[in-house]
Amino acid sequence: MSRIGLLVPSSNTTVESEFYRALPPGVTLHVARLFLTQIATDSILSTVQDLEIQSRNLASADVDVIVLGAAAPSFLKGLGYDRELIKKIRAVTGKRATTASTALIEALQHLGVSRVVLGAAYDDKVNAIAQAFLESNGIKVLAAHGLGLVDNLVVGRLGSDSAYELARKIDRPDAEAIVLACTNWKTMDVVEKLERELGKPVVSTTQVSVWAALRAIGRIEGVPGYGRLLRDLAAPSQQTQLA
Amino acid sequence: MYGWRGRIGLLVPSINTTMETEFWRIAPAGVSVHTARIAGGRHGTPEELRSMEHASKQAAQEVAMVEPDVVVYGCTSGSFFEGPAWNKKISEQLTEITKAPTVTTAGAMAACLAAGGHQKVDVVTPYVDVTNERLKHFLKAHGIEVVKLGTFDMLDMFDHARIQPEEIYAKVKQITTPDSEAVFIACTQLRALEVIDMLERDLGKPVYSAVQASAWQAYEAMNVDPKILDCGSLLRKLSEPGARKEAVKKLRSA
Numbered sequence: 001m002s003r004i005g006l007l008v009p010s011s012n013t014t015v016e017s018e019f020y021r022a023l024p025p026g027v028t029l030h031v032a033r034l035f036l037t038q039i040a041t042d043s044i045l046s047t048v049q050d051l052e053i054q055s056r057n058l059a060s061a062d063v064d065v066i067v068l069g070a071a072a073p074s075f076l077k078g079l080g081y082d083r084e085l086i087k088k089i090r091a092v093t094g095k096r097a098t099t100a101s102t103a104l105i106e107a108l109q110h111l112g113v114s115r116v117v118l119g120a121a122y123d124d125k126v127n128a129i130a131q132a133f134l135e136s137n138g139i140k141v142l143a144a145h146g147l148g149l150v151d152n153l154v155v156g157r158l159g160s161d162s163a164y165e166l167a168r169k170i171d172r173p174d175a176e177a178i179v180l181a182c183t184n185w186k187t188m189d190v191v192e193k194l195e196r197e198l199g200k201p202v203v204s205t206t207q208v209s210v211w212a213a214l215r216a217i218g219r220i221e222g223v224p225g226y227g228r229l230l231r232d233l234a235a236p237s238q239q240t241q242l243a
Numbered sequence: 244m245y246g247w248r249g250r251i252g253l254l255v256p257s258i259n260t261t262m263e264t265e266f267w268r269i270a271p272a273g274v275s276v277h278t279a280r281i282a283g284g285r286h287g288t289p290e291e292l293r294s295m296e297h298a299s300k301q302a303a304q305e306v307a308m309v310e311p312d313v314v315v316y317g318c319t320s321g322s323f324f325e326g327p328a329w330n331k332k333i334s335e336q337l338t339e340i341t342k343a344p345t346v347t348t349a350g351a352m353a354a355c356l357a358a359g360g361h362q363k364v365d366v367v368t369p370y371v372d373v374t375n376e377r378l379k380h381f382l383k384a385h386g387i388e389v390v391k392l393g394t395f396d397m398l399d400m401f402d403h404a405r406i407q408p409e410e411i412y413a414k415v416k417q418i419t420t421p422d423s424e425a426v427f428i429a430c431t432q433l434r435a436l437e438v439i440d441m442l443e444r445d446l447g448k449p450v451y452s453a454v455q456a457s458a459w460q461a462y463e464a465m466n467v468d469p470k471i472l473d474c475g476s477l478l479r480k481l482s483e484p485g486a487r488k489e490a491v492k493k494l495r496s497a
Contacts, residue, residue: 003260010279011308017245017275020267028264031278032257033305057257057280062401153310157244186245 002027002217005063005095006209007054007070008183010035013156015069015183015206022188022210022223022230032057034070051085052092059093065216066097071181071205072126074099079136096216100183100205103212105137107229111201112238113177118144119166120181121155130181145170152184160186167194167202180204191227201228248273249465252311252341254302255318255431256281256295258401262317262431265454269436269478271469279306287320287374287400295321296333303340313464314341315348319429319453320374322349323381330381344464348431351456353385355477356427359449363388365423367414369395369403369430378429393418403432412438415450425449431457439475451477 004023008015010033019029032054051068058066066089068074074082082101089097108116118134118141120127127146134141145166149155163185167178177200180187187204194202211229214220220233248271255262257280266276279302284291299316306314314337316322322330330349337345356364364382366389368375379389393414395406411433419426425448428435435452442450452475459477462469471478 008277010305013244013246013250013275013277013309016277028260029267030260030263032280033278033302033308035305035308053282054280057282060257060283060285060401061260061280153308156309 002219003061003063004029004213004217005058005061005066006031007051007058007066007068008033009070009073009152011152011156012070012184013153014186015209018186018188018206019069019210022226024214024219024221024223027214027217027219030058030061030063034073051088055089055093055097059095063095065213066093066095067209067213068097068099069183069206069209071100071104071183072122072130074101075130075133078129078133098212098216100209101133103208104179104181104203104205105134105139107203107208107211108139108177108179110237111177111203111229113201114138115140115142115175116177116179117142117170117172117175118179118181119163119170120144120146121149121158121185122146122182123148123150134179142172142175143170155182155184158185160189163187163204164190164194168198171198175200177201177203183209188226192225195227203227203229246273246275246277249313249467250274250309250311251276251461251465252306252309252314252343253278254281254299254306254314254316254337256283256321256400258283258285259317259432260404261434262454265434265436266458269458269469269471269474271467271471274467274469277306277309277311279303281318281321285401286398287370288398289324289373292321292324292374296329299333300336300340303337307341311341311343313461314338314343314345315457315461316345317348317431317454317457319348319352319431320370320378322347323352324374324377326381327384346457346460346464348453348457349381351460352427352429352451352453353382353387355451355456355459356382356387356425357385359425361424361449362386363390363423365389365391365393365419365426367393367411367418367426367428369397369406369433371396371398390423391418391420400432403430404434406433408434408437411435412442415442416446419446423448425451428452436474440473443475449476451475
């Protein structure tokens with residue numbers, strides 16, 4: 001038995017459901033909530049304020065890894081910000097930790113991808129920060145498009161068809177992969193279908209969070225139905241092969 | 244939105260690893276579980292159990308953001324420890340914060356025993372003596388006598404989850420008496436849900452657990468028939484024609 005600890009923005013109605021469904025037998029999920037109502041930069045800052053308290057709450061359930069399952073709150077301040085948050089979590093809990101944004105970079109590197117298109121639920125301001133975060137981590141963003149939403153509950157009400165349609169709209173031949181950002185946006189239902197239709201990896205911030213958590217606990221037998229990344233969990237890194 | 248049929252806001256003691264797992268296991272399509280943790284320590288001392296009343300308010304504020312259809316305060320001892328009035332106070336506070344009906348595990352325990360018409364029950368707990376005495380008092384205040392109480396006698400609440408389902412099965416069989424009309428397995432950290440159905444079949448009397456009773460009241464509050472057929476008669480009753488309305492009526496008149 002392994003336990004994954006997941007830090008969820010309090011107004012997120014999606015990531016718990018999508019995470020649970022994707023977990024293999026013998027892995028359980030344990031959640032703590034961080035305050036977040038609006039995906040605007042000011043309230044993202046406040047989200048991390050109780051990061052330490054909620055990390056301790058998860059550590060008291062003796063989870064094997066702690067995942068900050070929120071994309072914007074972990075890329076907000078650009079390059080290295082996600083690593084700072086990981087350090088904070090580790091310092092107060094002694095647990096392994098990661099964030100949705102860290103997992104996103106690692107997943108793209110793992111796939112050997114350096115040129116992407118970015119689709120997100122965010123407004124242009126937050127989406128620009130997402131783009132800058134990716135680029136400062138060596139990922140070229142060929143095009144970025146956001147749905148313009150700041151109210152997190154509204155994002156949770158979107159159907160997964162909104163992710164499907166946006167991904168198809170922003171795809172272009174020179175993009176090596178498609179990135180779908182925001183863990184409150186339903187993406188897990190459409191990743192597999194999009195990959196089949198577009199013939200390239202589709203990477204969502206929820207999917208990469210599950211991927212990073214399973215790798216951290218050594219459960220690498222693979223989960224079907226959510227795209228290449230989770231299906232081929234044991235696959236060697238493309239980047240390692242190239243090096 | 245996930246949880247389009249019903250969203251459960253689940254408040255668990257931070258050390259609890261069982262209740263989220265069992266709630267997700269039985270959640271049908273369209274029902275989602277959104278958890279917040281009640282900050283606290285590992286040891287179920289009186290001070291710790293009392294502190295949960297205050298700490299639960301913070302967790303309720305966090306889970307209120309998902310606009311839950313019902314809020315579950317998922318701790319038995321943390322809701323019975325200071326008696327029925329305290330339990331009621333917790334319930335009212337959480338409803339005020341979340342604007343949703345609140346189910347407490349101690350309240351669900353009393354309600355399911357009342358709905359079954361039981362007056363003499365056996366109880367299995369993981370608690371130490373002081374907590375077991377408080378449990379008996381709570382049930383007595385609801386007109387229910389504890390015939391026999393069997394305990395794993397562990398102060399460390401995190402370790403309650405290490406007790407295996409087969410150990411719970413064995414303990415219930417070992418302590419239950421012919422005089423009791425039913426058995427209640429207390430503590431949302433005990434993995435009882437996996438053995439309830441077989442216990443009922445093997446003992447020939449109703450067997451309830453803390454998580455099961457909490458789920459039962461939560462689905463009633465949401466007016467959702469979850470079609471949970473393998474976790475005991477209590478949850479199955481939610482799927483019998485008319486039975487849910489009967490239970491609601493009984494609760495209201497109780």
